[in-house]
Amino acid sequence: MKLHEYQAKKLLAGYGVPIPQGSVASTPAEATKAAEQLGGRAVVKAQVHAGGRGKAGGVKVVSSGAEAAEVAKRLIGSTLVTFQTGPQGAPVHQVLVEQTVDVARELYLSMTTDGGRRRPVIIASQAGGMEIEEVAKTHPDQIITEPIDPAIGLYPFQVRRVAEALNVTGEAARPFAMLLNACYNAYMEKDCSMIEINPLVITKDNKVLALDAKVTIDDDALYRHKAEAELRDKSQEDPLEVQASEHGIAYVKLDGDVGCMVNGAGLAMATMDIVKFAGAQPANFLDVGGGANEEKIAKAIELMLSDKSVTQVLVNIFGGILRCDVAARGLIAGIEAAGRQPRMVVRMLGTNVDEGKQILAGSGLKISLVNTLQEAATAIAAK
């Protein structure tokens, strides 16, 4: 689960990470008040779950409360399109109004979990303010990685090693060390999957500040972080994906027009690939899960068909725990609930497959039944 910048900063500040002064505003009046508290000069930042806000016009420096209100009025209620949001953009409901800072240096700092090492790692670079992927491509030598043993935590020598690599010396070294430790504590205690501070700035008076912050929390750990779970902003996600997740269905909207419903993530990806190889484009990834029941299948079909760009459907069920007769009944119920039925290709295999096929054949619905993935691909391409 992603947090907004203002939420991420508040969380990190709670662990001792220094952040700029400021407050979040949901109206132009609040933005005025927030800017005036900072003396008028401030930076107004649109709050969306995506990077690239600056280039997209989502970050503006203002010099008065009135100007802050103007910017806030323009941003709040608008849709910000950045290179990370996709063409549909992300809605802005709040702006963060912060003090401006005299920056001496911009650094990059993040923490994430390295699956290969099975450890949290610090990733840092002197090239702050840039996309780390870009730095990785052009100057891989400028990126340092410091794995942390979760059994003993982050040790001072590691902090010194990172500081040295970033050339953080003198007065800034101590606050930098405190910031790094604070990040690690937040990372572990809050089950983060990523903390990214970009840029981490050293000010002209040698202070260390998280000028921007992104925090992502492991969805699977939200059950033990009730307060953070409350911070979820569903407006930043696709409404169909939100609905699907409420029913325990993994759904990702894509650009094509072939709706796919599959049980199991790997087989769902394989099915999308099959569609593409057949010369068509998948409209979604949809994994209904291993132990799905009739209601869940029906809901999945209904959700998928509520996406108007879906003009044909491929259902691929490998019955194991999920029986094909159950899937067939769910399929019919879902089509009824959706109130429309585009061209449909169904491939079923495994437990109770004959019964499942009989149910579909007896439903009166126009469904092409196929036996193999190859036949499914051919049927999709035949349109």
Place this chain on the structure above:
Amino acid sequence: MSILVDKNTRLLVQGITGREGSFHAERCMQYGTNLVAGVTPGKGGEKVFDKVPVFNSVSRAVKETGANVSLIFVPPPFAADAMIESADAGVPLVICITEGVPVKDSMYVMRYLEGKQTRLIGPNCPGLITPGAKAKVGIMPGNIHMPGKVGVVSRSGTLTYEAVQQLTTLGIGQSSCVGIGGDPVSGTTFVDVLKLFNADPETEAIVLIGEIGGVKEQEAAAYIKANVKKPVAALIVGQTAPPGRRMGHAGAVITGTAALASEKMKALAEAGCHVIPSPAEIGSTVRAMLASRK
């Protein structure tokens, strides 16, 4: 022969009195697996399926029954405890089916296992099966498998069944099939299973099924290039997935170019693998690969 589970497997199921645990434990037993014990704290002394004793702790179950493989079905908040309890009791092979284990928990479990003799498969995996020995330790449908000489290793569940189905339909049997799971932090890796298949005299060819995300397929490719003489057919799914979006499996996210399907396929092709062009052609690619060898 085969790898990891066989006639000598003495299975223990943690969470055996739960809905999922009892359902699958019974199916493992019906397939022919020697199910010797169950563990559910607080239900020690009971019996399931009229004959399998339930214990309060893994150590007690091991002591009383000689269990040597543990299969875990407990809910995510308790999965780390269950995995560590089995390792603490000295169980040499632990398979965690549970989906949704927090990554931090898996990280602590893996740290605990460092230097210990226990091998962990999963979490979030379908388990493994050796058809020739009638040993099924997982949630896969047993009836699609057929004894034979092709080893299958995969990050996925139902896609593994798809692969097995295609092989069996063409009369190509399997030595063992291992699902290593789709989580970003997990126990056994492709390389671990490849080592076992490579050393197993009964496995003559290998099918590797990977997906987008991470660099585990590249590690597998490097290992294959350096060590594996047996023919390997490899499939990568997720060629149509957009970057930055999680495709169901927590590990299946494209972050950086190494996570792309195209990069993984390139690495596997360079390692000498027969790259399976489409998920519909798993069986036919393996058949052609085996034929070209003879």
